[in-house]
Amino acid sequence: MASKGIKDRVAIVGMGCTSFGEHWNKSADDLLVEAAYEAYKSAGVDPNDVDAYWLGTVGNLSGLTLSGPLKIPYKPVTRVENFCATGSEALRQACYAVASGAYDMVMAIGVEKLKDSGYSGLVISDPPNDGTLGSMTAPASFSLLAPAYFKKYGLDSDKGKDVLSRIAWKNHRNGAKNTKAQFQKEVPLEVIKNSPKVADPLGIMDCSGVSDGSAAAIVVRAEDAHKYCKNPIYIKALSFVAGPGEGHLSPDYDFTTFPEVVASAKDAYAQAGVTDPREQISMAEVHDCFTPTELVLYEDLGFSKRGTAWQDVLEGFFDLEGKLPVNPDGGLKSFGHPIGASGLRMMYEMWLQLRGEAGPRQINEPKLGLTHNLGGAPGRCVSFVSVVGRNLG
């Protein structure tokens, strides 16, 4: 039992990504139109060339959310949602549709318009229920990782806080080089470390922001890719898993890992033929919703051995100039997290980096990139891992 994957069978030939931030003067329709038309232009195709669409968004319930503003003439538009991995899920479905031969060219697009709600942080409502589900906020859910990780690996709270702050500092440092980011400023370590507490030990600067944004990708069969662009990027692996929620039921789970991420990474590496991710992966965009998430992800994705990611962090291993740059675009930390858009925004950075178009953030000759998107909370989540590459084979 294993997923077989579609290595090198499909390629991305065009992408678009709006700037992420507080778009007070733009609606979700505006953002979708901008990301879609940027993608059409990037691939050099006419809107009529696209045969089918996958729309990732949490706020709206149907494909009409996309077909209306784009005036898509009587074509399939599928709206998908899978928690915070929604954008990646749209891409995965779109890629499989092309690989199946059902369509020649498709678009995956994601959008979220969070700043119109007036609420602090993300708000996702539950269906009618018995009132026992609890109401933990996202930062609280993820902060459960921190004391557990610190205790297991012998970090006192001050040292632990240094490690978490270093992750946020690194992501903001990368975001400062990105004109599409919500926050384009470096933030001093001391400011991060002493930011007001949101969910102890997490301060406000350990949390990703709340923003609006949209991103889109055009996908074709690999053998057709050069009809549209000189340097497409090839899908090496797409893995998606939903966990059984054991972490909330069984004391075996210790809140220092996401078993869902371990499973999806293992699957993705098998599909892509990656045997040593720390050496083979050139760069990664990971789901840094909160700083302890990124810390644990380094180990779950096989970038660091168990219990050593904090040392890699302090040594700069994941910095833009490090051995394995993580979140070179600034991550959720610099972009905020418009849910449906985030997974495709991560892929947009891979698109730029693999094609040598990342400007001041450009990593030297990257070959393989990884994106990781996560939805839910420690103990009960969904995880997506993709591997993409510059070359076939």
Place this chain on the structure above:
Amino acid sequence: MAGIVSYGSYVPYRRLKRAAIAQVLGVPATKGERSVASFDEDSASMAVEAVREALRNAHGGAVGALFFGTTTPPYAEKLNAAIIAAAASLPSEIRAADLTGSVRAGLAALMQAADAVGSGTSLAVAAMADCRLGAPEGKAEQANGDAAVAFVVGSDNVIAEIEASASFTREFLDSWRAPGERFPHSWEERFALTQAYSPLLGRAIQTVLERAKVAPSDLAKVVIDTPNPRAIDEVARRMKLEPAKIADSLALTVGQTGTPHAGLMLANLLPAAKPGDRILVVSVADGADAMVLRVTPAAASYKPARSVGGMIESKGDVSYGNYLKWREILPTEPPRRPDPERPAGPPMFRAERWKFGFVGTRCKACGTPQLPPQRVCVKCKAFDQMEPYSFADRTGRVATFTLDRLAYSLNPPTVNVVIDFDGGGRFLCEMTDCEPDKVAIGDQVEMTFRRLFTADGVHNYFWKARPKR
């Protein structure tokens, strides 16, 4: 003869120093402190604590009746006793009623329970609780306290027999509150004291002692529960009672708790009572109820896990500001978060044993306890091999935790804990009655039934963890 088989008491964790009220309002301070139900407690949830404790020590038959006395019922229409019965996992074949309208409803509940036993019910539970408000600057705000107590009444294994009882009812105006009003009004004190309380106490005591064929000098202890403490001195003088026989009114440590007060004073002295002791209990308000109890030899071996004294010792302060917020006397800026949604009727109905009783499941194939109830085992994946398994009385340890400052709460930060139960099972929930900066991995916790929030008039009850008291 019907009598008390077991009892349980509950004094909430928080205390408000009376001087702290005086300091803010600039009014004269009275001595001591009062108990304060937490922001997530009400009369029903406190009664659940007392009833669970009482039931732990009750043996000898099925519970067939539950009477809940309170002047502060969470629901004006909807049976509050049903919430308590569900949370205490009592059987559904049970006579249940709320008794309200007067703080005398406490002893009335106990008498109803005794009558039910007298007419053939094996065990009957009398629960009583109050969470009364007093308007700021008033005497009641300082003098009142919040608490609950419960007695299981039966005819076997009795620790205190009810030898006689007497009840009087009079119509007079002393304390009143109309529907929709939050604070009670009261008439000038001397009127009720001289014309109602003193005469009623005298008649009730004389009558019940005659019925029990007991002289005042035969009494080991006297519990006098009255809205006006001056009435106690007058009764003591008239009956020529030694001060040592007068039960502690708990005025300095807990406050006047209303409906449960007579029961709470009784529960407080029972652990030290000796077989053969006679105890007079009398409660006056809108009339008077009195009973004479005789402590039996069985009391000598009765060991309650929790005592009123222990509950009084286990405490933490609340500021007057927080008290005003908790009781929603002081309105606060609403959070920039959506209002909580009311829980839905059908899912609550389906989940009654889980939501109210905290009953999960255990896999019959591999023995793994798990909660909430599951159909497929988390461990061995066996399908539909589950049996009910209660976590309500299980203790556990904190596996990890967080302090959520973003979540809306009347008492921020919200402390969330992952608990691993002794004997198996994990649960993620809120922790209450704790000092957030002292929470640590490995802390021992126990479960408590609380009101999480109220939305559209629906009280959402569920369980939280708290440090073991």
